[in-house]
Amino acid sequence: xxxxxEAAFGRHDTCLLRDSSCRCFVxxxxxxxxxxxxxxPLLARQPFRGGTANxxxxxxxxxxxxxxxxxxVPRAQIExxxxxxxxxxxxxxxxxDLAAEVQGQLEGTSIYLVGMMGSGKSTVxxxxxxxxKYPFLDSDTLIEQLAGxxxxxxxxxEGEESFRELESQVLQExxxxxxxxxxxxxxxxxxxxxxxxxxxxxxxxxxxxPELLSRRALRDGTASRPxxxxxxxxxxxAADEYTAAVARMKNILSERHHAYAMADLQIPxxxxxxxxxxxxxxxxxxxxxxxxxxxDRLKRDATEREAAKDFEIKQSGELPESMRIMPSREExxxxxxxx
Ligand SMILES: Nc1ncnc2c1ncn2[C@@H]1O[C@H](COP(=O)(O)OP(=O)(O)OP(=O)(O)O)[C@@H](O)[C@H]1O
Ligand SMILES: O=C(O)C1=C[C@@H](O)[C@@H](O)[C@H](O)C1
Numbered sequence: 001x002x003x004x005x006e007a008a009f010g011r012h013d014t015c016l017l018r019d020s021s022c023r024c025f026v027x028x029x030x031x032x033x034x035x036x037x038x039x040x041p042l043l044a045r046q047p048f049r050g051g052t053a054n055x056x057x058x059x060x061x062x063x064x065x066x067x068x069x070x071x072x073v074p075r076a077q078i079e080x081x082x083x084x085x086x087x088x089x090x091x092x093x094x095x096x097d098l099a100a101e102v103q104g105q106l107e108g109t110s111i112y113l114v115g116m117m118g119s120g121k122s123t124v125x126x127x128x129x130x131x132x133k134y135p136f137l138d139s140d141t142l143i144e145q146l147a148g149x150x151x152x153x154x155x156x157x158e159g160e161e162s163f164r165e166l167e168s169q170v171l172q173e174x175x176x177x178x179x180x181x182x183x184x185x186x187x188x189x190x191x192x193x194x195x196x197x198x199x200x201x202x203x204x205x206x207x208x209x210p211e212l213l214s215r216r217a218l219r220d221g222t223a224s225r226p227x228x229x230x231x232x233x234x235x236x237x238a239a240d241e242y243t244a245a246v247a248r249m250k251n252i253l254s255e256r257h258h259a260y261a262m263a264d265l266q267i268p269x270x271x272x273x274x275x276x277x278x279x280x281x282x283x284x285x286x287x288x289x290x291x292x293x294x295x296d297r298l299k300r301d302a303t304e305r306e307a308a309k310d311f312e313i314k315q316s317g318e319l320p321e322s323m324r325i326m327p328s329r330e331e332x333x334x335x336x337x338x339x
Contacts, residue, residue, distance in 0.1 A: 091284055098291045099131035105298040106132070108179040112198045114189050114263055115206035116253060117225050118216040120283060121183035124206060127287035129181035138183045142170045155226035164191065171197040186252075187227070189259040204290060205260045208269035208280055210249035215279050218245055227252065265293050 111128065113121040122138050129136035140151060143166045147154055154163045167185050174182055175197045182201070188194050195203075218241060222229040227248075231237065234247035267290045269280040280286070327335065 088284060091288060095131050095284070095288050095291060098288070098295060099128075099133075102291050102295050102298070103132050105295065105302070106179075106202070110134075110178060110201035111181045111294075112201045112203045113181070113183050113206060114203055114260060115186065116208070116210075116213050116249065116256075116260075117186045117228060118213040118220070119186075119206040119208055119269060120216075120280070120286060121186075121206060123283045124286045124290065125181050125183040127283055128290055131287065131291065132179075132181070134179050134181050136181050136183070137174060137177070139167065139170050139174070139188065140183070140185050142174075143167060143185070146170065150224070152224055152226050160227075167191075168194055168197070175200070187256070189262070190256060195262065202265065202294065203263040204265045204267060204294070205263035206269055206286065206290075207260065207266050210246050210253055212269060212278050212280050213249050214242060214245035215277070217249075218242060219279070265290070265297060267293060 111125075111132075111134070113125045113128075115121055122140075125138070126136050128134075143154070143163070144150055146166060146169070149157075151163065154166070164187070167188055168191060171182075171184065171188060171194050174180070182198075184194075184198075217225060217228055222241075222245070228245060230248070231244060232248070232251065234251050235244045239247070267286060269286060271278055271281045281289070
């Protein structure tokens with residue numbers, strides 16, 4: 001039997017877990033998420049009587065083993081880090097420092113995550129939002145709230161076109177929001193009008209291979225992803241689920257690639273060096289890569305803007321009559337003074 005525990009996170013990698021009756025307190029490593037929920041066995045539900053002695057006797061290792069997606073972070077996965085990463089605590093600290101920098105550079109600009117089904121827009125989006133202290137919004141969830149039913153129901157009962165209209169409506173309504181992280185639906189990039197709604201934000205493409213995305217999607221089951229459960233003749237009906245999913249992903253990706261490529265930033269999902277059975281780098285690593293790429297890009301843009309201001313107009317020959325050189329601000333004020 002499992003018991004659901006709420007997690008209240010401390011600053012770095014530790015958090016306190018408690019059950020609804022506050023009878024169990026333990027410390028555990030945090031994978032950078034807030035309000036995370038673990039299912040842990042009833043075994044760990046020991047009464048807390050105060051004092052560190054009791055706390056340290058709780059089955060922490062067992063608890064970590066139950067934690068979904070718990071991972072160690074090999075150094076090679078994290079670009080731009082010049083020292084080995086021992087644990088999530090170090091990565092969390094690096095991310096907080098980077099996020100504080102990016103937050104200042106962004107000046108309230110929103111972030112829109114785009115990418116195929118299963119690319120981790122919601123998972124990574126939550127981490128990035130939490131690091132930047134931005135609210136997180138998931139357009140698929142908002143569509144479901146608006147429609148009062150699931151995305152699969154909308155596809156089945158009203159068809160893809162109705163879904164796309166709702167998707168555009170939601171993105172339009174999100175447009176005025178500043179300083180938010182938005183996870184968009186996988187197909188949002190296809191409609192030109194949606195780019196208009198996202199134009200004031202930084203658009204980030206989470207990009208992974210069809211194989212990696214299929215592995216993830218199949219782990220979740222395809223029921224909630226109607227486009228993936230269709231077979232549009234890419235593979236014979238008898239093809240196994242993985243082969244069919246990869247073929248479908250490839251097809252969708254080839255139709256959308258040019259649209260995703262319009263994003264301001266591209267963040268690879270693969271581990272490095274790549275692992276053939278890969279489900280990708282851990283969410284915290286992808287979130288770190290995203291913040292790093294964003295920080296680099298914003299710095300580069302700022303430098304380019306400064307450089308663009310540093311120019312000199314050189315007059316050679318006579319200007320056509322229709323053109324004249326305006327006096328500078330200093331010159332015009334001295335002309336005014338002398339008049
Ligand atoms: N970095 C990661 N490593 C391994 N699994 C991941 C990672 N990021 C996300 N996942 C898993 O992949 C699946 C899809 O993630 P998520 O729902 O965040 O993707 P999405 O891009 O929002 O998908 P969709 O557009 O289909 O809603 C989930 O099971 C999630 O737990
Ligand atoms: O890739 C797509 O077209 C979709 C992705 C999901 O996020 C949902 O928006 C919906 O299932 C369609």
